[in-house]
Amino acid sequence: MPLTGTLIPILQRALQQRMQSLDQSWKLFGLVVFGMDGSRVDLPRTQSNQRAYAPSRSAKRKQKTGRGKQRRPSRQKHAEGPQFWLTTIYHLGLQLPWDWRSGPSNGSERADVQELLPTLPDGALLCGDAGFVGYDFARKVLSSGHGLLIRVGSNVKLLKKLGYARESATTVYLWPDKVSSRSEPPLAFRHVTIRGLRHPIHLIVHLQAGQTLNDKQVAEIYRARWGVEVFYRHFKQTFQRRKLRSHAAHNAHIELQWSLVGLWSVLLYASQELDKQGIPINRLSVAESLRAFRQIARDYYHPANPRDTLRQRLRRSLIDTYNRKQKSSRSYPTKKSKRTTGPPSIKNATAQQQELAKKIPLLKYG
16 A cells, blocks of 8 residues: 555556647637546445445435435445545546545545546646536635536525626625625626537636637537546446455455556557557547557467557557437436426625625635
8 A cells, every 4th residue: 555655646646747748638618628527436335445435324315215215225235335526527538537536435426526637737727517516616716726617506696796706797696694604705607508418508717818619619628528428437437447356445445546546547648659659539539548558468478460560550549530320219218317407596686695795805716
């Protein structure tokens, strides 16, 4: 563990520097854009992992879920199993991880991302889903000199016509009642509505001084955030790390760290080969890249074709170009209920709120 704790940060910095050399996709619309998201990674149900990564809960909470409903025994058993909570910062242009934090399954995405802010390049834009909505989190990100683009739903209250900052027709403020009662400053955002598959998607975005994005670019960046979900799928299914193998909690942490660095290194090396050939990085096939590395390692002493090098195989590790059809019409059993997120509550500021805002100094970001 001491050796892992020393080597992993060094390797991360080296890989981050190499990522910046890929000028082709380093920026999206002139900005360095990162996605952020969290996921759980299963662990073997051993006493060591159970003590370290299965948070204890009260008996009452164990027995019930949701609105007092009884949890089914199978789900209850799975919920009590040891898991890692993994929060990842993901470069949307290069489609590669940038940094991560891991811990017990009751970890906090927002707290993890706040720890990762110092590792980001200056003026980066962070893009997240509705789980990252929160005044304290947003203020921390903006005060660190970064931009923020997040989805908002019906559980979020926004204000218009507050008169706190220079406003346009799309200016909204995040200013919860508890925050305003402490005379803390409101946070100004731009409200953007984009078309979703079934319902409109509501976004709020704040950029640092000198940065600009139109509504179409904001929509494309938010849709690119899906790359974080795809990375988790590759890590768990393609790279076969849905459930780690270590029975000791100490070893499980080491296994997770080196698995992430290993997959990151493979994908970065393959991305560099595509970049040299002028091939778009989004054509990279994760499965084929892993297969190329495994074949070279397996046939190192007795290669089937000595002229077929690793670099040549990686240059052929591309996804196909045919258009896939929607699978929603297939008769697969639905495991998750599809819940729609309504629009945020946007109201005009009251006269009292406007007077209070005038007394608060204008917040400077960065």
